[in-house]
Amino acid sequence: MQCCAFVLQLYYQVLNFGMIVSSALMIWKGLMVVTGSESPIVVVLSGSMEPAFHRGDLLFLTNRVEDPIRVGEIVVFRIEGREIPIVHRVLKIHEKENGDIKFLTKGDNNAVDDRGLYKQGQHWLEKKDVVGRARGFVPYIGIVTILMNDYPKFKYAVLFMLGLFVLVHRE
Amino acid sequence: MNTVLSRANSLFAFSLSVMAALTFGCFVTTAFKDRRVPVDIHVSRVMLKNVDDFTGPRERSALGFVTFDLSADILAFFDWNVKQLFIYLSAEYTTRSNALNQVVLWDKIVLRGESTKLNLRDMKSKYFFFDDGNGLRANKNITLTLSWNVVPNAGILPLVAGSGHVSLPFPDMYESTKSY
Numbered sequence: 164m165q166c167c168a169f170v171l172q173l174y175y176q177v178l179n180f181g182m183i184v185s186s187a188l189m190i191w192k193g194l195m196v197v198t199g200s201e202s203p204i205v206v207v208l209s210g211s212m213e214p215a216f217h218r219g220d221l222l223f224l225t226n227r228v229e230d231p232i233r234v235g236e237i238v239v240f241r242i243e244g245r246e247i248p249i250v251h252r253v254l255k256i257h258e259k260e261n262g263d264i265k266f267l268t269k270g271d272n273n274a275v276d277d278r279g280l281y282k283q284g285q286h287w288l289e290k291k292d293v294v295g296r297a298r299g300f301v302p303y304i305g306i307v308t309i310l311m312n313d314y315p316k317f318k319y320a321v322l323f324m325l326g327l328f329v330l331v332h333r334e
Numbered sequence: 335m336n337t338v339l340s341r342a343n344s345l346f347a348f349s350l351s352v353m354a355a356l357t358f359g360c361f362v363t364t365a366f367k368d369r370r371v372p373v374d375i376h377v378s379r380v381m382l383k384n385v386d387d388f389t390g391p392r393e394r395s396a397l398g399f400v401t402f403d404l405s406a407d408i409l410a411f412f413d414w415n416v417k418q419l420f421i422y423l424s425a426e427y428t429t430r431s432n433a434l435n436q437v438v439l440w441d442k443i444v445l446r447g448e449s450t451k452l453n454l455r456d457m458k459s460k461y462f463f464f465d466d467g468n469g470l471r472a473n474k475n476i477t478l479t480l481s482w483n484v485v486p487n488a489g490i491l492p493l494v495a496g497s498g499h500v501s502l503p504f505p506d507m508y509e510s511t512k513s514y
Contacts, residue, residue: 214417214418214443214445215417215418215420215443215485216485233436233493234422234424234436234437234438235420235422235424235438235481235483235493236483236493237483237491252420252483254437254438254461255435255436255437255438256434256435256436257432257434257435257466258432258433258434258435259431259432259433260433265466267390271420271443276389276461278389278390286390286391287390297491298490298491299361299489299490299491300485300486300488300489300491301357301488302487302488
């Protein structure tokens with residue numbers, strides 16, 4: 164009976180863990196639907212928007228179609244072919260009657276606009292490059308993500324400690 | 335509660351929850367605030383040229399020059415949850431090729447604690463006012479608006495437009511003078 168009780172407890176813990184992971188996933192996917200953005204929460208990675216945003220700040224994004232892109236908004240975009248999202252402000256927009264829009268961005272802390280960052284020959288960004296518009300902001304919380312990216316040993320140490328904790332903690 | 339480690343642990347957890355509650359409080363108390371402020375904009379000089387757009391696509395486009403005066407009192411904006419204001423003057427107009435164009439002419443960052451009275455005279459635009467094409471000539475209606483992006487300590491990032499805006503027409507002829 165001892166081994167039965169042990170197996171049951173292990174089973175229960177695995178299920179518990181699975182519940183936590185799937186609830187987190189559901190919340191994340193739900194956020195993606197509600198905000199219309201493929202990445203509704205991003206961490207600021209560079210200092211090009213100081214003093215407004217520093218590395219490690221968290222941004223909440225929306226990307227709803229009925230919210231048109233206008234100057235002054237803070238957009239998070241990806242340049243075609245590159246993975247890293249960039250957080251900058253819209254400087255110029257030209258929109259056609261059918262809704263096609265092309266726009267230019269610039270970081271607050273940069274002296275020049277972003278044309279140097281875009282692809283070779285690309286002068287404007289389009290709606291498809293946008294991940295979302297920043298609507299809300301919480302400072303410092305994202306520092307953990309940056310630490311984990313910059314120091315992979317830290318990431319493994321945290322994962323190891325978490326695993327150890329889950330195994331040892333029997334309640 | 336009798337080892338240093340468990341005390342430190344509960345202290346840490348408590349301070350984290352207090353900080354989270356404070357942050358949430360900051361957000362909730364200023365989320366629905368009406369942030370409009372009257373603004374006075376006056377344009378003293380407008381000029382138009384037609385040159386190759388050297389900032390980007392190298393086509394011959396209209397380049398506008400606007401000299402303006404600006405005054406506003408933004409003290410009302412700063413409350414406990416405002417870290418800085420990003421103020422920008424934008425020009426909005428319609429052309430034959432584009433239904434809506436918006437160009438930021440000038441911007442400024444005002445941090446918490448800095449002087450809150452804006453009183454600028456004879457300011458030249460900070461950024462080149464290039465049109466996408468040649469739609470500025472004889473354009474009757476270019477609207478200049480002062481807007482601001484409120485960056486909070488934590489919470490919503492609203493974009494507010496000032497209540498005074500100026501409409502001005504652009505001249506019918508391009509100028510070829512070297513100076514501005």
